[in-house]
Amino acid sequence: MKNSKSLSLILGLSAYIGSVNAQVSPSHPYTAPHPIYGTFSVTDSNYYNKKQLAQHNEFMVGSQDYPGKPKDMWEVGIKGGIFTIGGDVDAVLGTPGFGIHVRKSLGHTLSLRLEYMYGIAKGQNWRPSTGYTAGGYTNPWFYRYTKNSVLPGGNVWNPIDYPAVYYNYKTEVQELSLQLLANIHNIRFYKAQTGVTLYALAGLGVSTWKGRVDAMHQVRGDAESAAYDFASVNSDGVYTNRKDVLKRLKDLQNGEYDTPIERDPSKPYSDMFRGNIAPSVSGGLGLAFRLSPRINLAIEDRVIYNGSDLLDGVRWDEYKTLSPDKDLMNYLTVGLNFNLGNKSRRVEPLYWLNSMNYAYSELRRVPEIILPDADGDGVTDQFDQEQTPAGCPxxxxxxxxxxxxxxxxxxxxxxxxxxxxxxxxxxxGVGKCPCPEGCAPAQSDCAASLGALPSIHFAANSNKLSDDAAATLATVASKLKANPNCKVVVVGYCAATKRQQQLSWDHVNKVISHLVEKEGVSSDRFIFSSGQEGGDCDAVDIRAAAPGEDGPNTVAPPHPNLRKN
Known part of the structure; x- marks a missing residue:
């Protein structure tokens, strides 16, 4: 039967949900031995530390919904790349940077990394500058890049004595920072293991730097002869493009970077380590490629800021005012990272593992749904009220x-x-017609046999049987089946309007149809009587038929198209 198949489907879904819930209920502890990540199995207590072991034990007996977080490996890495400073002086590309780090996951998304970085940055302007004269005698450019070594109280400044110069620098930077890395690219829905992860990072640290400029010849005696004569770079007005100017500057300078850059007066610890020191913040992006369970290759770019405008040794613009922009450091690297730890006690770092693996493995463990049906009639034994012979609907x-x-x-x-x-x-199942004389009981016995039958009530202007009404009709059906020779009259009331006439017919028809279709009573056991007076318009009465009383068991509806109109 169609209804039986529908019921079986509902029961099947219920059993599926029950089987999933059963895995986390106290009476159904987790017992799967299969691995979730590599060789790791959720049931293996070797992968849990003391703090997580209590949660693991609760999970194993079914009193905890979630397993403990397994111990994972530590990552150490080395990297190298390009370190540059973005400031007031044009950066020379290709200067080196190096670093090492140690990293530990906090979960599948977040991890902490402690990193040491050492970088060398160089810069060289190809356009001449005069802003150095605003710095006075505190600026190395002022007393190194002049034709005359002028002391305080000496000659008044003259543009001839202080010609334009070409800023350059070489700065060494060291930084130690603690970084938070966020990675969600390992969460995959269609594969267990990702080969590439994308992450973002933010960090706090401390940075120290020491810079020098290439300002003089090798001669250490006379200041005038020691200083470069930058006026010669373009004295003939021919070298006006970048390539030509940089070539002439390379021929002029010896690359010794002999003069310290100006110390940053805004930093209280400028003399520490013979350089400058300041707190730093950084941010960046990285892309890591998993080469094996132990090794990955990472490409990363990080921007570092420590609030100084003197990383390149220049803080004055050409209008003799302080530069409004602070210097930034950029650290672009390629690195190799290694996972350290015993693989029999630690999984790979969690940021490499797909957190969906556990959920999907649970769904795969749902057992085959078996709904017992001993007699094969399509109704499971839980709801079957009869052992039905084979082939019977x-x-x-x-x-x-x-x-x-x-x-x-x-x-x-x-x-x-x-x-x-x-x-x-x-x-x-063959009847005896005509009935032999005296075989049928007197119809007058039906009223006594059936007794007082209950009324069926409907909601106002409704033709829907409530659950209570259906239960009442089940009782009526039982009495009718126990008295197969008795008929009943089904009476509906009210006929003042067309709507009342049709609704009365609907009520009587509803009751008879339910008893025939749902309760299995023969339709010839009923006498149809609607539109009667003297009763409740929303009720149907059922009574035993009087001796000799007869009538049709169905009549045509009085106004079948009333609702459509």
Whole structure:
């Protein structure tokens, strides 16, 4: 039956949900030995530290929904790349930077990394500058890049004495920082293991730097002869493009970077380590490629800021005012990272492992759904009220259908619809018509046999049977089946309007149809009576038919198109 198949589907879904919930209930502890990440199994206590072991034990007995977080490996890495400073002086590309780090995951998304960085940055302007004169005698450019070594109280400044210069620098930077890395690219829905992860980082640290400029010849005696004569770089006005100017500067300078850059007066620890020191912040992005369970290759770019404008030794613009922009450091690297730890006690770092693996492995463990049905009638034993012979159609309760209510199931009934007056029937469901004289009980006994039958109530202007009404009709059906020779009259009330006439017919028809279709009572047991006076418009009365009383068991609806109009 269609209804039986629908019920089976609902039961199947219920059993599936129950089986999933059972895995985390106290009566169904987790027992799967299969690995989730590589060789790691959720049930293996070797992968949990003391703090997580208590949660693991609770999970194993079913009192905790989530397993403990396994111990994972530490990552150490080395890297090298390009270190540059973005400031007031044009950066020379290709200067080196190096670093080492140690990293530990906090979970599948976040991890902490402690990193040491050492970088060398160089810069060289190809355009001349005069802003250095605003710095006075505190600026190395002022007393190194002049034709005359002028002391305080000496000659008044003259543009001839202080010609334009070409800023350059070489700065060494060291930084130690603690960084938070965020990675969600390992969470995959269609594969267990990712080969590439994208991450963002932010860090706090401390940086120290020491810079020098290339300002003089090798001569250490006379200041005038020691200083470069930058006026010669473009004295003939020919070298006006970048390439030519840089070539002439390279020929002029010796690359010794002999003069310290100006100390940063805004930093209170400028003299520490013979340089400058300041707190730093950084941020960046990285892309890591998993080469094996132990090794990965990372490409990363990090920007570092420490609030100084003197990383390149220049803080004055050409208008003799302080430069409004602070210097930034950029650290572009390629590195090799190694996972350290015993693989029998630690998994790979969690930021390499797909956190969906556990959820998907649980879904795969749902057992095959088995709903026992001993008699094979399509209704599971849990709801089956009868062991039905093979091949017999049943109702939703697993009870064999008996259309005419003669006590012989339809699958064995050779007379599928036996009139009530022809019953009782033989073993093949065949009635005895005409009934031999005196075989039928007197109809006057029906009122006593059936007793007072209950009324069926509907909601106002409704033709829907409530659950209570359906239960009441089940009781009426039981009495009718126990008295197969009795008929009943089904009475509906009110006929003042067309709507009342139709609704009264609907109520009577609803009651009879329910008793025939849902309860298996033969339709010839009913007398249809609607539109009567003297009763509740929203009620239907059922009474035993009087001796000799008869009538149709169905009538045409008085106004079938009323609702459409």
């Amino acid at each position: 049943v109702d939703l309760h697993g009870v064999s259908l008996d259309t005419d209510g003669d006590g012989v199931p339809d699958c064995k009934d050779k007379e599928l619809v036996t009139p009530t007056y022809c019953q009782p029937v033989d073993a093949d």
